[in-house]
Amino acid sequence: MGDRPNGSANGSGARSRLVAAATAAFAERGYHATTTRDIAARAGMSPAALYVHHSSKEELLFLISREGHHAALRVIREASPDDAEPFARLHATVRAFTLWHAEHHTAARVVQYEGAALSEEHRREIVQVRREIDRHMRDVIIAGVDQGVFAVPDVPGTTLALLSLAVDLARWYRDDGRRSAESVADLYADLAVRMVRADGQPVAPSVDSSKINC
Amino acid sequence: MGDRPNGSANGSGARSRLVAAATAAFAERGYHATTTRDIAARAGMSPAALYVHHSSKEELLFLISREGHHAALRVIREASPDDAEPFARLHATVRAFTLWHAEHHTAARVVQYEGAALSEEHRREIVQVRREIDRHMRDVIIAGVDQGVFAVPDVPGTTLALLSLAVDLARWYRDDGRRSAESVADLYADLAVRMVRADGQPVAPSVDSSKINC
DNA sequence: GTCTATAAGATGATAGAC
DNA sequence: GTCTATCATCTTATAGAC
Numbered sequence: 396m397g398d399r400p401n402g403s404a405n406g407s408g409a410r411s412r413l414v415a416a417a418t419a420a421f422a423e424r425g426y427h428a429t430t431t432r433d434i435a436a437r438a439g440m441s442p443a444a445l446y447v448h449h450s451s452k453e454e455l456l457f458l459i460s461r462e463g464h465h466a467a468l469r470v471i472r473e474a475s476p477d478d479a480e481p482f483a484r485l486h487a488t489v490r491a492f493t494l495w496h497a498e499h500h501t502a503a504r505v506v507q508y509e510g511a512a513l514s515e516e517h518r519r520e521i522v523q524v525r526r527e528i529d530r531h532m533r534d535v536i537i538a539g540v541d542q543g544v545f546a547v548p549d550v551p552g553t554t555l556a557l558l559s560l561a562v563d564l565a566r567w568y569r570d571d572g573r574r575s576a577e578s579v580a581d582l583y584a585d586l587a588v589r590m591v592r593a594d595g596q597p598v599a600p601s602v603d604s605s606k607i608n609c
Numbered sequence: 610m611g612d613r614p615n616g617s618a619n620g621s622g623a624r625s626r627l628v629a630a631a632t633a634a635f636a637e638r639g640y641h642a643t644t645t646r647d648i649a650a651r652a653g654m655s656p657a658a659l660y661v662h663h664s665s666k667e668e669l670l671f672l673i674s675r676e677g678h679h680a681a682l683r684v685i686r687e688a689s690p691d692d693a694e695p696f697a698r699l700h701a702t703v704r705a706f707t708l709w710h711a712e713h714h715t716a717a718r719v720v721q722y723e724g725a726a727l728s729e730e731h732r733r734e735i736v737q738v739r740r741e742i743d744r745h746m747r748d749v750i751i752a753g754v755d756q757g758v759f760a761v762p763d764v765p766g767t768t769l770a771l772l773s774l775a776v777d778l779a780r781w782y783r784d785d786g787r788r789s790a791e792s793v794a795d796l797y798a799d800l801a802v803r804m805v806r807a808d809g810q811p812v813a814p815s816v817d818s819s820k821i822n823c
Numbered sequence: 824g825t826c827t828a829t830a831a832g833a834t835g836a837t838a839g840a841c
Numbered sequence: 842g843t844c845t846a847t848c849a850t851c852t853t854a855t856a857g858a859c
Contacts, residue, residue, distance in 0.1 A: 409842080425725065427641035431835060441844055446836065448842090507780070508722065511639065546812075552788070552796045559777035560770055566721070567769070574766070582766045590803050594811045598760075623824080645853060655826055660854065662824090826859080834851070841844080 410448040412438045417455040422501040426456055426512040456509060457517040463499070463506035464524040470495045471531055481539030482588055488535050489557055490584035496564040497576035503565035532558055539591060546593035557587050624662040626652045631669040636715040640670055640726040670723060671731040677713070677720035678738040684709045685745055695753030696802055702749050703771055704798035710778040711790035717779035746772055753805060760807035771801050 416437035420429040431452050435445045449455050474491035475484050496503045510521060533554040539545030547553050560583050568579070589598055630651035634643040645666050649659045663669050688705035689698050710717045724735060747768040753759030761767050774797050782793070803812055 425639065425641055427639055428726070430833080432833095440842095442835090443837075443845080444843055452835070512642070548799070549796055552793070553800070555781070556774055556797065556800055559781075560773055562780070563773035563777045566776070567773075579766070582763050583770065585762070586767070586770055586804050589806075590800050592803075595809065597808045644851080646851095654824095656853090657827080657855080658825055666853070824859105826857105828856085828858100830853105830855075832852085835849095837848075838846085839844105840846100841842105 409438070409440065409444070413440075413445060413448055414455060414458055417452075418459050418502055418505055421456065421459065421509055422504040426452075426505075426509045453512065453514055453517070456505070456512055457514070457521075459502060459505050460510060460513065460517075460521055461524075463502045464521055464528070466499070467492065467495050467503075467506070468524055468528050468531070471528065475531065475535055477538075481535075481542055481544050482592075485535050485539060485545075485587055485591065486584045488532065489561070489587040490580045492532070492558070493561040493564065493583040494576055494580035496561045497568050497579050500565055500568040500570075503562075507562050507565045529554060529558065536591065544593075544596075545591040546596075547591050553590060556590070557583075560586070623652070623654065623658070627654075627659060627662055628669060628672055631666075632673050632716055632719060635670065635673065635723055636718040640666075640719075640723045667726065667728055667731070670719070670726055671728070671735075673716060673719050674724060674727065674731075674735055675738075677716045678735055678742070680713070681706065681709050681717075681720070682738055682742050682745070685742065689745065689749055691752075695749075695756055695758050696806075699749050699753060699759075699801055699805065700798045702746065703775070703801040704794045706746070706772070707775040707778065707797040708790055708794035710775045711782050711793050714779055714782040714784075717776075721776050721779045743768060743772065750805065758807075758810075759805040760810075761805050767804060770804070771797075774800070 413434060417429070417434045420433050420437060424433075429452075431445055432442045434452070434455070435442045438445075449458075470491045471488050474487040479487070510518060513521060533550060536545065536547055536550050536554055536557075540547055540550065564579065568574075568576075585598065592598065627648060631643070631648045634647045634651060638647075643666075645659055646656045648666070648669065649656045652659075663672075684705045685702050688701040693701070724732060727735060747764060750759060750761055750764050750768055750771075754761055754764065778793065782788075782790075799812065806812070
């Protein structure tokens with residue numbers, strides 16, 4: 396823990412402050428529209444100070460992207476124990492993935508939309524994590540299909556759709572919007588269950604379909 | 610028709626060639642990472658020639674964004690006649706919107722992800738069209754709810770989800786990928802029907818859902 | 824309408840004082 | 842570790858010849 400003046404788990408050091416500043420700037424304006432001067436200023440430093448803590452602007456992007464991808468993978472793994480009942484497991488997985496994108500929509504925006512600016516080497520590392528996220532979601536669906544309780548004609552396509560719903564949150568979600576992170580997560584988890592249920596399957600114990608509002 | 614050397618419906622003039630070049634460049638690298646030199650070179654011109662036909666790089670973005678938004682609105686309106694049966698109407702609307710995003714994924718990417726780079730005035734104009742797209746999709750859902758054949762607890766949220774599915778195509782769809790535009794459109798139209806159907810409603814929809822009582 | 828040349832300013836990153 | 846000053850390059854856009 397004493398390798399650096401501030402441990403990497405400590406968010407108060409200059410290094411972490413720069414990562415936070417870069418996250419805010421990249422999310423707000425995009426990687427290419429963000430200048431190193433902008434990042435340094437948000438962190439309360441001169442432009443040169445950035446390079447004492449990080450080797451380049453791209454390295455900052457990589458750190459944000461890597462941490463965000465690992466966090467997203469972590470939350471869906473923790474929400475999806477192998478022995479859970481398929482509907483509950485799908486519900487929990489989609490809910491957790493959506494909730495992460497809503498609550499961390501600033502980081503999520505960088506994670507989902509700025510990957511093209513990564514170096515070739517860094518992108519390869521990120522793609523591995525993305526594949527694991529995709530595989531996990533697909534496995535959750537496959538478990539329900541194998542147990543005969545999901546009716547899913549196109550498993551990879553439905554996987555893609557469920558991931559897309561949450562990913563797109565990074566584009567439109569706002570802290571000052573009308574929807575809470577929890578309410579969107581509940582909604583998308585409900586929609587996920589609706590997507591996979593067979594014809595006679597009720598949508599969920601918690602949802603009263605007679606309460607129709609606009 | 611003779612106001613300009615090349616009418617605006619003609620895609621062969623220098624002006625249209627620059628719009629096409631800018632669309633490809635913005636989609637591939639993003640607005641801010643694209644230089645006016647890139648655009649001019651793709652159109653086979655010198656950097657200065659761009660300014661003979663367009664007043665700025667931002668104007669090119671606006672032309673692409675405006676045309677794309679109007680095209681997307683047009684396709685869903687044409688797919689959604691007011692008197693159609695609700696399930697068929699929803700299916701056709703989601704199918705058309707998804708198909709447009711897949712077949713025009715290059716323009717769609719600019720339309721959906723580069724709006725932040727528009728000038729304040731241009732953004733206001735684009736936002737109006739986006740509101741009309743949202744309203745149209747919502748109205749298609751409301752029609753099914755009002756007729757008692759859809760069971761939708763959260764209409765604005767479900768509207769958002771359906772739009773999100775297609776929008777996110779602009780992020781991941783590739784011409785050389787495994788899925789055809791039609792197959793994704795069919796899949797998402799099917800998922801849309803699954804999202805709104807009541808517990809006893811079969812997935813395969815079409816003409817015979819007028820017997821559901823509510 | 825197209826070109827070459829260039830203005831005017833911004834940008835990522837570095838040098839060297841403290 | 843932070844600063845000021847600066848380099849080398851790139852960027853949008855314009856000027857003026859043809």
